[in-house]
Amino acid sequence: MALAIKVNEETFTPRQQAVLTAALDLLVENGDGLTMTAVARRASCSKETLYKWFGDRDGLLTATVQWQAAKVRMPFVDRSHLNVKALRISLEAFARDLLTTIIGEVSITLNRTAITHAAQEKDSLGTIVLENGPLAIRRRLKPILEAARDARLLRFPSSEDAYRTFFGLVVRDVQIRLLLGDKALTQSNAEANIEDDVKVATDQFLALYGTKAAN
Amino acid sequence: MALAIKVNEETFTPRQQAVLTAALDLLVENGDGLTMTAVARRASCSKETLYKWFGDRDGLLTATVQWQAAKVRMPFVDRSHLNVKALRISLEAFARDLLTTIIGEVSITLNRTAITHAAQEKDSLGTIVLENGPLAIRRRLKPILEAARDARLLRFPSSEDAYRTFFGLVVRDVQIRLLLGDKALTQSNAEANIEDDVKVATDQFLALYGTKAAN
DNA sequence: GCGCTGGCGTACCGTGCGGTACGGTTAGAG
DNA sequence: CTCTAACCGTACCGCACGGTACGCCAGCGC
Numbered sequence: 001m002a003l004a005i006k007v008n009e010e011t012f013t014p015r016q017q018a019v020l021t022a023a024l025d026l027l028v029e030n031g032d033g034l035t036m037t038a039v040a041r042r043a044s045c046s047k048e049t050l051y052k053w054f055g056d057r058d059g060l061l062t063a064t065v066q067w068q069a070a071k072v073r074m075p076f077v078d079r080s081h082l083n084v085k086a087l088r089i090s091l092e093a094f095a096r097d098l099l100t101t102i103i104g105e106v107s108i109t110l111n112r113t114a115i116t117h118a119a120q121e122k123d124s125l126g127t128i129v130l131e132n133g134p135l136a137i138r139r140r141l142k143p144i145l146e147a148a149r150d151a152r153l154l155r156f157p158s159s160e161d162a163y164r165t166f167f168g169l170v171v172r173d174v175q176i177r178l179l180l181g182d183k184a185l186t187q188s189n190a191e192a193n194i195e196d197d198v199k200v201a202t203d204q205f206l207a208l209y210g211t212k213a214a215n
Numbered sequence: 216m217a218l219a220i221k222v223n224e225e226t227f228t229p230r231q232q233a234v235l236t237a238a239l240d241l242l243v244e245n246g247d248g249l250t251m252t253a254v255a256r257r258a259s260c261s262k263e264t265l266y267k268w269f270g271d272r273d274g275l276l277t278a279t280v281q282w283q284a285a286k287v288r289m290p291f292v293d294r295s296h297l298n299v300k301a302l303r304i305s306l307e308a309f310a311r312d313l314l315t316t317i318i319g320e321v322s323i324t325l326n327r328t329a330i331t332h333a334a335q336e337k338d339s340l341g342t343i344v345l346e347n348g349p350l351a352i353r354r355r356l357k358p359i360l361e362a363a364r365d366a367r368l369l370r371f372p373s374s375e376d377a378y379r380t381f382f383g384l385v386v387r388d389v390q391i392r393l394l395l396g397d398k399a400l401t402q403s404n405a406e407a408n409i410e411d412d413v414k415v416a417t418d419q420f421l422a423l424y425g426t427k428a429a430n
Numbered sequence: 431g432c433g434c435t436g437g438c439g440t441a442c443c444g445t446g447c448g449g450t451a452c453g454g455t456t457a458g459a460g
Numbered sequence: 461c462t463c464t465a466a467c468c469g470t471a472c473c474g475c476a477c478g479g480t481a482c483g484c485c486a487g488c489g490c
Contacts, residue, residue, distance in 0.1 A: 031334035035447060046468045048450075057448065109334070111395070116331040118396035119246035119324070126395035134388050165419065168387035172379040173349050175391060180326070180341035181333035204380065204423055250477060261438045263480075272478065 012067065016053060019043040023064045028109045032116065034061065058124075061117070065110055065125050069132035072101060074140050082144075082151045088202060090144055095170045095198040098137060102175050103190050107133075111179060138163050154209045162209055169201040227282065231268060234258040238279045243324045247331065249276065273339075276332070280325055280340050284347035287316060289355050297359075297366045303417060305359055310385045310413040313352055317390050318405050322348075326394060353378050369424045377424055384416040 012020065022043035027034050036057060040047045054060040075093035078086070101107050111133075114125040145162050148154040156162040177185045227235065237258035242249050251272060255262045269275040290308035293301070316322050326348075329340040360377050363369040371377040392400045 031336065032331070033335075036449080037447075040469090044468080046470085047448090048452095048469095049467060051449070052467090111391070112330050112334040115327050115394045116247070116334060118394065119327040119331060120248075121246065123396040123398065126397070130392065130395050130397055134391065161415070164387040165384065168383035168385070169380065170383075171388075171391075172383035173386075176326070176349065176386075177345065179330045179333065179394075180345045181338035182341070182345055183338065200376070207423060208419055251479080252477075255439090259438080261440085262478090263439095263482095264437060266479070267437090 012063075015045075017067070019045060019050070019053070020064050020067050023060060024068055024106070024109075027064065027113060028105055031109075032113070036060070058122070061113070062124060062128070065113065066128050068106065069110060069128055072132055072136065073097070074136060077140070077144055082147055082153065084153060087144075087148050087153055088206065091166070091202045091205060092198050094137065094141055094144075094166075095201050096194060098167070098170050099174070099194050099197060100191075101133075102171060103178065103187050103194075105187065108178050111175075115179070134167065137167070141166065152211055155211050156209050165208065166201075166205050169204050170197070227278075230260075232282070234260060234265070234268070235279050235282050238275060239283055239321070239324075242279065242328060243320055246324075247328070251275070273337070276328070277339060277343070280328065281343050283321065284325060284343055287347055287351065288312070289351060292355070292359055297362055297368065299368060302359075302363050302368055303421065306381070306417045306420060307413050309352065309356055309359075309381075310416050311409060313382070313385050314389070314409050314412060315406075316348075317386060318393065318402050318409075320402065323393050326390075330394070349382065352382070356381065367426055370426050371424050380423065381416075381420050384419050385412070 019039065023034060023039045026038055026042055030038075034057075036047050036050055039060065040050055050060060054063055075090070075097050077090045077093065110129055114129040117124070118126040141163055142159050145154060145156070145159050149156065149159070154162070174185065174190060178187075178190070234254065238249060238254050241253055241257055245253075249272075251262050251265055254275065255265055265275060269278055290305075290312050292305040292308065325344055329344040332339070333341040356378050357374050360369060360371070360374045360381075364371065364374070369377070389400065389405060393402075393405070
């Protein structure tokens, strides 16, 4: 019931946001240790209020994920005058944003939660994360790519494929390894290399899809 | 206690393998519906036997994942005479294997289970899946890449980076979307495009890292 | 036949957690 | 001041599940 996906900006009162923050903190620091009692204690509110506001546990979880996922910032790209330099800067901005987001503890937690949720015929959280993660990037990136194609800077048969290749070049195996808890890939370690990785990925993407004009 | 990672080939009796099969089936068809009672009923054995054989729930889970993950087949590649054609075939074999594995329901379930597990300061399952998934591919692919470099067919500064780029080009956003339960990307849909994707990814990889001799 | 061992089925226990009920307290409206 | 409504804290219920105990039935050595 309370699982309907609310795309509209559900405005939460400050008190409710405090509750959601508490829930998110618990989620991050304790994995799935999100018990209603724990949230109530952390947020200094009563369980009854939680149920009144969010319906049930899934409602609280959904609200938390939804509220947090919507916060993912997105680089603004000036699409009006596209040249080689501007395109490269835009692509690097997207790559940097994607990487820093994915590496963040909040993102890891949200993805893990959604995946766990998806393992039980419940796909609402997965849809939310998907919608605010990869698909949001795609929505923002595709117009840029197509504009660049129109400007003869890029060449590709399908902007969908181009986007997905970009995603692959940037993310590689970082996300799955972090989700699986690979200790050989600590955040600090991954974080240090972001700038290099961003540059390499952008170069590779341009090498694959750039026209002569783009080099 | 029972969580120690057993790298050696723990031989299970046929009866025990039947139990593990039942557990895996339950895991696949019902997500985390893996209750000890359900496994016992499905495998027609007693809970007491389960506890005697596997220690506790985590032990059963670990044994199941370990046992199944070790089954991931790996393409054999003849490293003796490497030429352009052989290299391409090898890379395509790896890509095809990686994609078919990742798309499979068993792999999705195992990864979801391990990720859920990793969300609770338990990384043993994640380590197992990682070791038998991406890292296994890496172990097998790196020598090929290095041999190709020695044969002047490929050029890269670091075989690690080359491997990870290959992984990204092949997997792109398929795995994370499947893990999140993206319904727009059903297995059948993804399965139909495997051959095309394999070819494209290999072409792209060779375009990025191949020497002139490789084209 | 007789006892012993291994494993099946089931009943049982304890606990943790989702969800509810209720009394007490604050804050604002009139 | 009083009434009301929102909300806190806490006690409580029910259930599901992990884990254990026990009764029973093979099969097998002697």
